[in-house]
Amino acid sequence: MTGPYLCNRDGIDWVVGRKIFGFFVVSGIRLAPLHSEYSLSLHRRQEKLVVRIPFATQFRTAEEQQSFATRIHQWVRLGMHPHVEACFGLIPGDASAYFLEEIKGVTLTDWIRAGQTSLRSILSLFMQLCHGVEYLHAHGLAHQQLLPERIIITHGSLAKIKEVVRPEAPGKEQGRGSDVRGLGGLLRSMLAGEPGAGDKQKAAHLPDHLRNQGALLLAVLERCAAPAEKCYPDVTALRHDVNRIYRLAYGLDCPYYSLETDLRAETCNNQAVVCFATGRLREGLIKLQHALLVNDRLPEAVYNLILAKLHSGLFPLERILVMIDAAMVDSSVTDQLAVLKVQVRNLLEKSRQQRTSLPCFLLCSSPQSLALYRQDRQRLQKQREITDHLQQLHYETCLKSLLAAWREKRFVKDPFLAGIYDRLLPKGDKREIAGVQRYATLPSPDRAVEHLVYLPGSRKIAGAGGDDRIRIRNYGRGSKVSTISTGGQAVSGLAVSPDGRIIAAGTEEGEVVFWQSRAGHAELWRSHLHHGPVNALCFSRDGRFFASGGADGAMVIRTIATGREKTVTAWDDQRMVRLSFVGRGLDLVTGSDAGEIKIWAARGKKCLHRLAAHAGPVDSLAVAPQGDFFVSAGGEEIKLWDIHSGQCLQQLPGHPGGRTLVLVLDDNRHLVSAGLDDMIRIRDLISDEVVAMLDARGNGLRCLARGSQPHLFFVGQQGGSMIIWKIIYQLIFA
Known part of the structure; x- marks a missing residue:
């Protein structure tokens, strides 16, 4: 059969040392009976890929070739697994050649011929093969x-099943039952010490050293070879029986009986590298985003995302450097990031028109040794240790073990550790921050999230920006989004009452609207309070009062119960852009577009302090929960103020880009800042140290909000997504 694919070409000029697909180098060529394989290496990296090209004689018709391509796509969806050869996709435009992980070792045939006759080794290896076949069947x-x-x-004694998909072999039996019989044949070959013994229906005898378990082993072999009605129903049942033999022989379960592993993030990362190599930048970026949704701290994926942004040319080099600095904290690819940082600095010094070669993308190594089983046993042992400490009320020891285990994993999402931590949290007092975790990312339409509030008493977040709609989404298991419309007026401000019952919005036309947060979001009240946009809204901490500030320089304070309103002119010649009640009292802090801040006595009765705070607009105001100080941000500077004296306590750097956002966490100790540079800083106000620097991995941040719990906070992105961050504290127990 002839055709346009690589398998149909008379000669492929891929010689050792040739650079292909942008940055892969051919490092080896191997010819097998039915295909050829080309090993591809990345510059100065040990991780390699393989391109396998079946010979054209394997395909009789174009339909067979397309059917083969369809099954390759099924193989790709399997992802990486410790005991299955991973496929990362077809070469674009080809229906025959495909990318694979590189596996080094010996075949089972050679292993058997080398005289591996120990029952322990045979059963341990067979258990691994069962895991691989079970994984195939599950998918x-x-x-x-x-x-x-x-x-x-x-070389690390890990069994890998190769050639999951091959060109159609006419007449071959289809179905899972054939795999059970195939496993039985492999076990027969290993027990008999003859690679071809598996082709026999029955073994005449087992070696003498296996006679103690001979009857049980023969029973397993016979059941594997039995007709469908008497054969094992699935591989799990077969694995269970083999483990029973191991337990009878050695008094404990096989160390490889159970396997818990998740390589989804590593799979998506490697698929992304293949996409980048074959010119599919957008698809590669999507794969990287999927990888980071599964494992937010996967070092290779973080590195590759930064490098992809650099390749795109859409991000300023100064911003790339900030991303690298954030990624270098607690990363296993620090050396590669350091090299990338040097090259980006060199680019800054040169003309942007001058082309400079950039580093290669990074592949994640697939498991190659039994260390993953040891790590799994250590993980279970650590879980038992932490659970025992908790049950014995040894809270300090429990927390110490928990944080040590979590820190080693870079505080990735872990249901067990998170569950124990949530049980410890109410028993202690928060101190320093031990780590920060990207708890969840909620995708949204391509519209900036300018305003963001949490609805108390629920798992819902309300966001708005750029149009007349308020989008309310549940950040729990459900993904349903409900909307409220102002009726054609763009939303310019958003607030929610402390009890979560009222959602308030200000509009560009000067109206303020109240809705019921539940039961269909019925409109409760609407009034035209300002001449021009309503820029700031807030409720008092006790929920009895509501205040709004507008472009007309006025603030309106409304009593919720009676509807009584009071208007205070804060500025005649400046627009009010920020407003907040102070702590649990009724004092107010307001900010203008000219950078001025005023502190007001109860409900605006008297202006206590007038502060020339910033050269430009007050971009953000954050009052400390205890009400003793507040923070303002304007342009690229942040200032801390004493609420009583109006004195500036401290001045801190803001974020580049002309706009900085601030939020004081409920611990009254840590300040969160964010900006259009897409970075989030968390500063300890006691030690004056930046304890966390987080890359939101978007194109700029537009708003900050307190979370549903004291150790959570929310961020709204320029691109429309909402991110929930979780603070993990050191705790002090009484």
């Missing part, structure tokens, strides 16, 4: 031809 695939030459034993 709707069957291998069909489990032969010793298609099993690789790595």
